[in-house]
Amino acid sequence: GQNIDQPTEMTATEGAIVQINCTYQTSGFNGLFWYQQHAGEAPTFLSYNVLDGLEEKGRFSSFLSRSKGYSYLLLKELQMKDSASYLCAVMSGYNKLIFGAGTRLAVHP
Amino acid sequence: EAQVTQNPRYLITVTGKKLTVTCSQNMNHEYMSWYRQDPGLGLRQIYYSMNVEVTDKGDVPEGYKVSRKEKRNFPLILESPSPNQTSLYFCASTDRDSTDTQYFGPGTRLTVL
Numbered sequence: 001g002q003n004i005d006q007p008t009e010m011t012a013t014e015g016a017i018v019q020i021n022c023t024y025q026t027s028g029f030n031g032l033f034w035y036q037q038h039a040g041e042a043p044t045f046l047s048y049n050v051l052d053g054l055e056e057k058g059r060f061s062s063f064l065s066r067s068k069g070y071s072y073l074l075l076k077e078l079q080m081k082d083s084a085s086y087l088c089a090v091m092s093g094y095n096k097l098i099f100g101a102g103t104r105l106a107v108h109p
Numbered sequence: 110e111a112q113v114t115q116n117p118r119y120l121i122t123v124t125g126k127k128l129t130v131t132c133s134q135n136m137n138h139e140y141m142s143w144y145r146q147d148p149g150l151g152l153r154q155i156y157y158s159m160n161v162e163v164t165d166k167g168d169v170p171e172g173y174k175v176s177r178k179e180k181r182n183f184p185l186i187l188e189s190p191s192p193n194q195t196s197l198y199f200c201a202s203t204d205r206d207s208t209d210t211q212y213f214g215p216g217t218r219l220t221v222l
Contacts, residue, residue: 004151031209042199042213043152087151091209094159096167097142101151 002026004100006088011106012078020073020103022088030091034062034073037085037102046086047073075105083107111136113214115200121220122190130185130217132200140203141183142167142211143175145196152199158183190221 004024012018024032031050035043049055049064049071061074073086085102092098113134122128134141142157144167154167158177172194174186183202187194200214 033210040216042215044213045210048210089152096157097154097211099144099152101149 002090002092002098004088004090004098006086006100006103008101009104009106011108012075014078014080014107014109016078017074017076018078018105020075020086020088020105022071022073022100024069024071024088024090024098024100026090026092026098028092028096029066030093032062032064032071033087033089033091033097034060034071035087035089037087039084043087078107080107080109111212113200113202113212115198115214115217117217118215119218121222123222124191125189128187128190128219130187130198130200130219132183132185132214133181134183134200134202134212135181136202136204136212137180138202138204138212139180140205141177142201142203143173143183143185144199144201145169145194146199146216147196155185155198190219192221195219195221 006022034046037043047062054063059076064071085104087102088100090098116131139160143155144152146152153169156175158164198217201211204210
């Protein structure tokens with residue numbers, strides 16, 4: 001079967017660092033995506049990993065270990081506007097994107 | 110401005126009344142998809158299309174139809190809606206030239222009574 005697991009909810013303090021983990025078991029692997037989704041809005045692209053290692057993009061970084069079926073999204077210098085759901089998704093085949101249920105992050109002052 | 114548009118954004122209907130949700134993209138993408146999003150389940154793919162007149166089932170296609178007569182448009186059709194199709198629907202188009210990134214429309218919140 002195809003399975004993507006991520007925590008349901010997380011809380012963090014403004015200015016802090018938070019790491020959102022994602023583990024996956026899929027029939028194929030052509031890359032892993034992280035999307036941000038504010039309540040009632042469309043998901044927006046954050047990052048893409050296809051090779052092992054860390055991809056850094058401003059305050060956001062994403063890590064991938066294909067052998068462990070594991071990724072994380074690291075958010076630094078948290079801001080209130082980072083309160084949102086973060087979706088982990090694996091491209092398991094040709095245009096076949098499998099999403100996790102999402103992690104709802106609440107950032108407090 | 111590059112975008113994916115959907116209409117309507119909100120719809121309340123009754124069981125059995127056929128409806129169509131339109132989706133249009135102006136980025137000349139070949140690949141388009143429809144998803145539904147339900148609490149605790151994440152986004153699930155309903156149908157996808159790799160090009161004009163080429164469509165295929167995703168994970169939850171039952172009760173839905175699609176068509177792709179033009180590259181820019183990919184409507185979702187519910188021939189006989191039922192209450193279990195109450196959900197938030199997203200259309201997406203994929204930029205195959207850039208890491209297969211999917212661009213999502215604003216969503217359509219559908220309630221079937």
